Amino acid sequence: MFPNPGKADSRRKFLIKSAALAGASAAAIIPRMTSAAPPGAMEFPVPQDPTKVQGRAIGDDGGYGTRSQFETEVRWRFPTPTKQSSWSMTPLEKSVGVVTPSGLHFERHHAGIPVIDPNRHLLFVHGMVNKTKKYTMADLRRFPSVSRMHFIECSGNGLTEWAVPKLKTVQGTHGLLSTSEWTGVPLSTILKEVEVKDGAKWILAEGSDAAVMTRSIPLEKCWDDALLAYGQNGEAIRPEQGYPLRLILPGWEGNTNIKWLRRLEVSDVPYMTREETSKYTDLLENGKARQFTFVMEAKSVITFPSGEMKLPARGFYEITGLAWSGRGVVKRVDVSTDGGKTWQLAALQEPVRPICTTRFRFPWWWDGTPAILQSRCVDETGYVQPTIKQLVDVRGLNGPFGSIYHLNGIQSWAIASDGSVTNVHHY
Amino acid sequence: MSTTTKELVFAFLVLALTAGHASGQGYRGPYGFGSTPTREELAAFYSIPANGTGLPPGKGNYVQGQEVYTGKCVACHGDKMQGVAGAGEALIGGRGTLTSGKPLKTVESYWPYATTVFDYVKRAMPFNSPGSLTDDEVYAVTAYILVEAKIINKDAIINAKTLPKVEMPNRDGFVPDPRPDVHD
Numbered sequence: 001m002f003p004n005p006g007k008a009d010s011r012r013k014f015l016i017k018s019a020a021l022a023g024a025s026a027a028a029i030i031p032r033m034t035s036a037a038p039p040g041a042m043e044f045p046v047p048q049d050p051t052k053v054q055g056r057a058i059g060d061d062g063g064y065g066t067r068s069q070f071e072t073e074v075r076w077r078f079p080t081p082t083k084q085s086s087w088s089m090t091p092l093e094k095s096v097g098v099v100t101p102s103g104l105h106f107e108r109h110h111a112g113i114p115v116i117d118p119n120r121h122l123l124f125v126h127g128m129v130n131k132t133k134k135y136t137m138a139d140l141r142r143f144p145s146v147s148r149m150h151f152i153e154c155s156g157n158g159l160t161e162w163a164v165p166k167l168k169t170v171q172g173t174h175g176l177l178s179t180s181e182w183t184g185v186p187l188s189t190i191l192k193e194v195e196v197k198d199g200a201k202w203i204l205a206e207g208s209d210a211a212v213m214t215r216s217i218p219l220e221k222c223w224d225d226a227l228l229a230y231g232q233n234g235e236a237i238r239p240e241q242g243y244p245l246r247l248i249l250p251g252w253e254g255n256t257n258i259k260w261l262r263r264l265e266v267s268d269v270p271y272m273t274r275e276e277t278s279k280y281t282d283l284l285e286n287g288k289a290r291q292f293t294f295v296m297e298a299k300s301v302i303t304f305p306s307g308e309m310k311l312p313a314r315g316f317y318e319i320t321g322l323a324w325s326g327r328g329v330v331k332r333v334d335v336s337t338d339g340g341k342t343w344q345l346a347a348l349q350e351p352v353r354p355i356c357t358t359r360f361r362f363p364w365w366w367d368g369t370p371a372i373l374q375s376r377c378v379d380e381t382g383y384v385q386p387t388i389k390q391l392v393d394v395r396g397l398n399g400p401f402g403s404i405y406h407l408n409g410i411q412s413w414a415i416a417s418d419g420s421v422t423n424v425h426h427y
Numbered sequence: 428m429s430t431t432t433k434e435l436v437f438a439f440l441v442l443a444l445t446a447g448h449a450s451g452q453g454y455r456g457p458y459g460f461g462s463t464p465t466r467e468e469l470a471a472f473y474s475i476p477a478n479g480t481g482l483p484p485g486k487g488n489y490v491q492g493q494e495v496y497t498g499k500c501v502a503c504h505g506d507k508m509q510g511v512a513g514a515g516e517a518l519i520g521g522r523g524t525l526t527s528g529k530p531l532k533t534v535e536s537y538w539p540y541a542t543t544v545f546d547y548v549k550r551a552m553p554f555n556s557p558g559s560l561t562d563d564e565v566y567a568v569t570a571y572i573l574v575e576a577k578i579i580n581k582d583a584i585i586n587a588k589t590l591p592k593v594e595m596p597n598r599d600g601f602v603p604d605p606r607p608d609v610h611d
Contacts, residue, residue, distance in 0.1 A: 188454065
C-alpha cells in the first residue's frame with residue numbers, strides 16, 4: 001500500500017577508478033558515468049588531483065551557490081493522487097545539527113505552490129479592531145523584527161504508523177518535520193497597532209493559494225509568540241513555505257501556520273473552517289472527535305542508525321537523533337538499545353532552545369547481536385514521550401481514518417545481526 | 428561606571444529587550460505603518476462562521492444544485508457522491524460508522540456545520556477552477572448535497588437565513604482538546 005521513500009534517483013554512479021587512470025596526467029579529468037547533476041547542484045568535471053589545476057571561477061554560479069554535485073538527498077513526495085494536493089518529506093536520515101536546509105523543508109500543499117509577486121502582496125487586518133489596516137511587504141519590514149529558531153511539524157507526521165510499521169525510512173515515518181530560523185514581525189506588534197476590541201477571542205488566518213486556506217487561531221496564541229515571518233534561514237521565505245509571508249505559530253500543528261498569508265480577521269468566534277472540522281480533528285473510538293488539538297507534543301526519533309541503513313560491522317557507533325516539544329524546551333532524552341527494558345541518558349547538543357529540535361547523541365558499542373533502538377524525550381513540563389501503545393490505549397485504533405493526527409509515540413528501529421535496520425513496533 | 432555596573436546595565440537592557448513578548452510587552456509603537464483599506468477591498472473577502480455572519484445574498488435549491496453538481500462536481504465526487512478513487516472524497520453516507528472501526532467521514536456523517544460547506548465550496552471548489560462558482564451556484568450545490576445526505580427536504584431553499592439553521596447529524600460530535608492524555 002505504501003511505497004518506499006526513495007533515495008534520489010540513483011543516476012549518480014561512483015567515480016570510475018580504473019587502472020588506465022593510474023598513469024594519467026595530473027590535470028586529467030576522471031570520467032563520470034553521468035552528466036546529470038542532482039537537484040540543487042551543478043555538474044562539473046572532476047580533476048584527478050584538485051591541487052594541480054585552478055578551480056572554478058568566482059561568480060560562475062551567477063552569485064547564488066549550489067550544493068555539491070555529490071550530494072543527492074531530496075524530499076520525497078508521498079504518492080497522493082494529485083501533485084497539487086500532496087506532501088513531501090524531509091530526509092532526516094541525512095540531517096546534521098538541527099537546521100533543515102530550506103530546499104529540503106517538508107511541504108504540505110492543498111492546491112499547489114502559488115507564484116506571488118511580493119510587490120503586489122498585501123496583508124489585510126480587519127474585523128474586531130479599531131483600526132482596519134492593510135500592509136505591503138515593505139510596510140511589514142519596517143516594524144522591529146525578531147528571529148527565532150522553531151520546528152514545524154505536520155500533525156499528520158507518522159499517520160501511516162499507528163497500527164503497524166509501514167514506511168521503511170525515517171524520512172517516511174518522521175519526515176513531516178523541519179526546523180528553520182524564522183524572521184519577521186511579532187503578531188503582537190500588529191495587534192497593538194490595530195487595537196483589538198474587547199470581546200475578541202479568535203483570529204482567522206487566510207492564505208492566498210488556490211485553496212484559500214483558512215484556520216481559526218485563539219487570540220491568546222497570537223499575543224503570545226506568533227510571528228508574521230518573511231525570512232527563513234537568512235533569506236526570503238521559500239515559495240513552498242509561504243513566500244512572501246507566513247504565519248508562524250511556534251509548536252502548533254503545521255496546518256495552522258498559514259502560508260502565503262493575506263488576511264487576518266479578528267473575531268469573537270471560531271469560523272469552523274473545513275480544515276478545523278472535517279480535517280485536523282481526532283476521531284476517537286466512541287465517535288467523538290477532539291477539535292482544536294493545536295499543540296505538537298514532545299517527540300523524538302533516532303535518525304542514525306535508522307530504517308534501511310546497514311551497519312557495516314560491530315564496533316563503535318554514535319547513535320544520534322532529534323527531540324522536540326511544542327510546549328517548550330527539551331529537558332532530557334533517554335536512549336534504549338534493548339527495546340525499552342533499560343534507558344540511558346543521551347547528551348544534548350547545543351543549541352537547546354524552546355520549541356526547536358534538539359540533537360541528541362549517545363555512544364554505543366554494537367556487539368553484533370540483534371538490538372532494538374529507541375529514544376524517549378522529556379520536555380520542560382515534565383511530559384514524557386509515550387509509547388505508541390500508550391497512545392492507542394487512550395485514543396483507540398479507529399480504523400485507518402479515525403485518530404490519525406498527533407502520533408508522538410516512541411519509534412523503534414530493529415538492528416539485525418547482519419547490521420540491517422528496519423522499522424518495527426516494540427513495546 | 429565600574430565594569431560590574433556596566434555589565435549589570437547591559438544585562439538589564441538585554442533582559443528588557445528579550446523579555447516576554449506576551450500581550451505585546453516590549454511594544455514601542457504606535458508606528459503607524461500601513462494604510463487603511465477601502466470598503467471595496469474588504470468586501471472581496473469572506474469567511475462564514477456557524478452563525479452565518481457574512482453569508483452573501485442569493486439562494487439555491489435541489490434542482491438548481493443538481494445541475495451545478497452534474498456539470499462541475501460529478502467527475503471527482505461520483506454520480507452518487509460516493510467519491511472517486513484518486514479524485515474527490517465521498518460527500519454523503521457514513522452515518523453510524525464513526526464508532527464502527529471503519530469510519531467514513533463525509534459531510535453527512537461528520538461535518539458539524541452546513542455553513543462550512545458553503546464556505547469551502549465557494550473558496551476551493553471545483554478543484555480545477557477554484558472560486559469560479561457564483562454565490563447562487565454555491566447555495567444550490569450546498570442544497571443538493573444536504574438533500575442527498577437526507578438532512579434537508581427536497582423543496583428547501585438554501586440562503587443566508589436558512590443555511591445556518593440546518594442541523595447537521597454530527598453537530599455535537601466534537602470535544603475540546605484534553606491533552607496531555609497520556610501520563611507516565
